[in-house]
Amino acid sequence: MTNLLLLFDAPSLIVQVLLDGILVGSIFALAAYGMALVWGVMNIINITQGEFVVLGGYVAFTAASWGLNPFLCIPVAAAALLVVGWAIYRGVIYRIVDKDLFISVLATYGLGILIAQLINLVWGADVRSLDSGLGTWFFLDGMVTVAQTRVAAFVLALVIGGALLLFLRLTRLGRAIRATAQNARAARALGIDTDRVYAATYAINAAICGAAGALIVMIFVLQPFVGLIYTVRSFMIVIVAGLGNLGAVIGAALGVGAAENFVGFIFGTQFQAAFVFSFLVVVLVVRNLRLQRRRMYLK
Amino acid sequence: MSARGRGRILAALLLAATVAAPLVVPALTVQFATLWVMIILALTWDILGGQMGYNSFGNVVFFGVGMYASAIVQVGLFHDVGAYTAASGTGVYPFTPQQYYVGLALGILAAPIAAVAVAALLGTGMLGLRGHYFAIGTLGLGIAGGEFAASWEYVGGASGFLLPVFPGAYETRALFFYGLCAALGIVTFLVLRRLYAGRFGLALNAIRDDEDKAEALGHHTVRNKVLAWCVSAFFVGLAGAIFGNMNGLIEPREVAFSGATFGVWMVLMALLGGKGTLWGPVIGAIVFHVFKELFWTYLLGWQRVALGLLIVGIVLFFPLGLLGYARERWPSLFGRQAVEGAKR
Amino acid sequence: MFRLLAATLLALAAIPFAATGAAAQAQGDTIVVGAAVSLTGKFSTDGQHTKNGYELAVKRVNDAGGIKVGGKTYKLEIKLYDDESSNERVASLVERLIVQDNVKFILGPYSSPLTAAIIPVTEKFKIPMIQANAASRSLFTKGYRYAFAVLSTSDQYLSSAVDLLAEKGKETGKQPSSMKVAMAMGDDAFSLDVRAGILEAAKKNGMQVVIDDKVPDNFTDISATLARVKAVKPDIFLASGHATGAATATKQVADAKIDVPMFAMTHCDSAQIAEKFKGISEGILCASQWAPTLSYKDKWFGSAGDYNSLFKKTYGYEAPYQAAESSAAVLVFADAFARAGSFDTEKVRDAIAATDMETFYGHIKFDDTGKNIAKPMMLYQVQNGDYVVVAPTKFATAKLIYPRKTP
Secondary structure: OHHHHHHHHOOHHHHHHHHHHHHHHHHHHHHHHHHHHHHHHHOOOOOOHHHHHHHHHHHHHHHHHOOOOHHHHHHHHHHHHHHHHHHHHHHOHHHOOOOOHHHHHHHHHHHHHHHHHHHHHHHOOOOEOOOOOOOEEEEHHHOEEEEHHHHHHHHHHHHHHHHHHHHHHHOHHHHHHHHHHHOHHHHHHOOOOHHHHHHHHHHHHHHHHHHHHHHHHHHOOEOOOOHHHHHHHHHHHHHHHOOOOHHHHHHHHHHHHHHHHHHHHHHOHHHHHHHHHHHHHHHHHHHHHHHHHHHHHHO | OOHHHHHHHHHHHHHHHHHHHHHHOHHHHHHHHHHHHHHHHHHHHHHHHHHHOOOOOOOHHHHHHHHHHHHHHHHHOOOOHHHHHOOOOOOOOOOOHHHHHHHHHHHHHHHHHHHHHHHHHHHHHHOOOOHHHHHHHHHHHHHHHHHHHHOOHHHOHHHOEEOOOOOOOHHHHHHHHHHHHHHHHHHHHHHHHHHHHOHHHHHHHHHHHOHHHHHHOOOOHHHHHHHHHHHHHHHHHHHHHHHHHHHOEEOHHHHHOOHHHHHHHHHHHHHHHOOOOOHHHHHHHHHHHHHHHHHHHHOOOOHHHHHHHHHHHHHHHOOOHHHHHHHHHOHHHHHHHHHHHOOO | OHHHHHHHHHHHHHHHHHHHHHHOOOOOOEEEEEEEEOOOOOOHHHHHHHHHHHHHHHHHHHHOOOEEEOOEEEEEEEEEEEOOOOHHHHHHHHHHHHHOOOOOEEEOOOOHHHHHHHHHHHHHHOOOEEEOOOOOHHHHOOOOOOEEEOOOOOHHHHHHHHHHHHHHHHHOOOOHHHOEEEEEEEOOHHHHHHHHHHHHHHHHOOOEEEEEEEEOOOOOOOHHHHHHHHHHOOOEEEEEOHHHHHHHHHHHHHHOOOOOOEEEEEOHHHHOHHHHOOOOOOOOEEEEOOOOOOOOEEOOOEEHHHHHHHHHHHHOOOOOHHHHHHHHHHHHHHHHHHHHOOOOHHHHHHHHHOOEEEEOOEEEEEOOOOEEOOOOOEEEEEEOOEEEEEEOOOOOOOOOOOOOOOO
16 A cells, blocks of 8 residues: 555656556547447447557558658558558458347457458567657656657547547538438438448548557557457447447546556556456446346336 | 157267277377367357357356366365465475375366356346347456456466376376366256256247347246356366366466457357357367367468458358358258247 | 268368378488477567577578487478467467477477476476576476476576666665665566566665566556656666567656666567667666677587677577577587487487587586576676677676666
């Protein structure tokens, strides 16, 4: 418990731990939002999410090694993944759109291990990371440090999220996506080409993941087989937030990020993962108990 | 020939193959034993996944619980477990052959008890979840189990738990474990056949087809669901205890609570063969295991690409499983039940 | 139903025969040595170094004319499987190497946890195994007879850094007993033994261990640990978690501007931190089994420097010690075959136990438990984007920069 006392001794640490959690959480929010989008519109749980993130990171890394500014690599990665996502939809996903949700989990799990191995074959197994060239800010006597890359990533994550929101609200395709999410059959009856909508949704999700990957390779390090971490993380966030809206996903992402960091600070890093997954189970069970109570009222 | 007669011949053939396999190709005995474990995993997954319509990603929890329970009993009977598993320990902990067999027998006894206890404990909470929330919840359960075991120093934490060494030659050991696995596999199969044929099987199918209606008709759905999970846990726990001893080292995240491998594979195998059928998981496990082993032998470097393609292929082209596919293709072979099982 | 199942069964029955048939191997004039290494999964970076090291040495031995055993010259051949960094996989693959492929000699996989999984197998079959990459002491306390390791045990990796800190403290007038130690260690048999070594060294010097975190599996984020490091201001921060851990620690310590007088880790050269993290890796201390600047020599590779340049020519990057120790393991086998004059596993085992040789990698001589006791550990420091040896004094090519100047 000395760690807890530490927090009270130096309140500025609370700020530090909170900031770390929130800034990282914002990047997970991107991948999570993509997942919620695909889930909501297509009824597919995309386990390949993490591999898209890693692939995006590797594309950004390659683009940067050609001399491109790291931040310009983000659109490059997004564009590349847009194509990849579209191709995967045309190759595989279109066959499982109207199948059981469970089928999609298995199919995308298979795709995930395939993509991870291909990344390994193309880029090799080395640990990769990208230097953004930005420095660190100091606050409160150096007790709080914020890497500028993380702030940039935070801002960009918000910008990308906002752009997506506007896209869904204002453009024709965006409206078609929302209509399909609400009722695919009705949308089809009204002349919306749902197949195209699905293709676009899946490709956009891949692109978002690609952008997230480009940010992650600047903040963390990447290795071909770390994808599952990001999948599970996005998944967590979507479950906590529900499928409803972007705001909830961002809120959940930041909240989970901060909570996890506090657990790591107080109890030690080794308990972070156990906390996250126990929390997931608790959220589900609590939600279920509430539902049950409601069902009882109905009786 | 009648369907019944065919079934008898088939069973006799399979039994003959079971006995012959390790004698004909002794080098592969351990792989065959692993195959039996895979069959047990697929069969027991199907109790919930196929018969009851509850897709669980968390059955691997019972595998891990059984493994650790057995290991703790095996070692704990004769030595201090904490000292035995300590990472930097320097002590030597011998087991006499007698101690080994007594420990193993009691360990194998303890494993299903622990697994069923865990299933009963978790069941009421988890099985209230419906549809994909159940799948997701159990997925979290599997990973949390691994993390918990990895941070529990008493059982060796992340370094794992080394099991007592089999007192005897390699060939004897391989045959011994093959025999255990095969016996357990056959018992599992027969028990499930019996269960599915009776009222319990019908109750499970009723839950799958319409849970609310089943409840309205007076079925104790919660009790049946938990009971089904306990049956599943019983056999998975046993399989875990045997597999742990066969493997020699229990590692929390990759051997015991291996959600990303065994946890998913059992689902895939059941799906590949045809879920909701008795033979489906068996066939699925055989085909999957054989393909996987071949990939790892002949496609070094590309084996995961091949496995990925195999999985995608299974899901896209055989969503009803091989058995479902065969049923649609050659309905006459299956007699009058043709329509029933393929519905889902 | 019946026909379908019968066909399936027949097909299945045929497969094992095909498999064993193809795997049966020629014992003509090649000796097959088997290994399972991590080409995929969390250890894939280090696994690749291991594979490169094995293959380079096999090629070198064959180019030099092979090995003379009992008056006949044999070529070496290596049979590799991918263990996917999985404990479950590696044990079954080694069993397959021995039972199906009839391999009589095994080279170790990458990492202590994977080796711990296979030693029960090799011991059971009485198959000699030389581990090139498994240093946890827990592997040498179980009375294994057929396992040998060419490397120094993991408790020595970073304990020397703690001793070095105590020494520097005394020079600068700071009592070691007032010094604080913080560490983030990966959660596996290797890093846990590194941790045990650090704890022992800290106790010996009377230092206080203020942060003792275990980082789960993948070692991708230690910011929660670093926030505490910032608060308690330790005199040394140590990290260990294979290649991923080294890269993560380097990057995040720099991002959080952690200012510690001494920052030490394992696997820097494997993660290539000096090359990939120019600037921010300055002043980091790295534990190493080997350095290309050492003066050792052998008849196959020449000097340590020659090995490094050959490795660089072949694979395009500087030889990390993981590759060097892997090559050395192959040389031990080559030497033992020649001395045993036979491929009888017992005779080869005894020949390995009697090994006393100098290689480009260092001196190799095993004690009763099978670990190499003839070779010291080294500490590198990253100075001006290069790895230079700073300890022990006997091998040092540069002076330690202390305290570390935070870049």
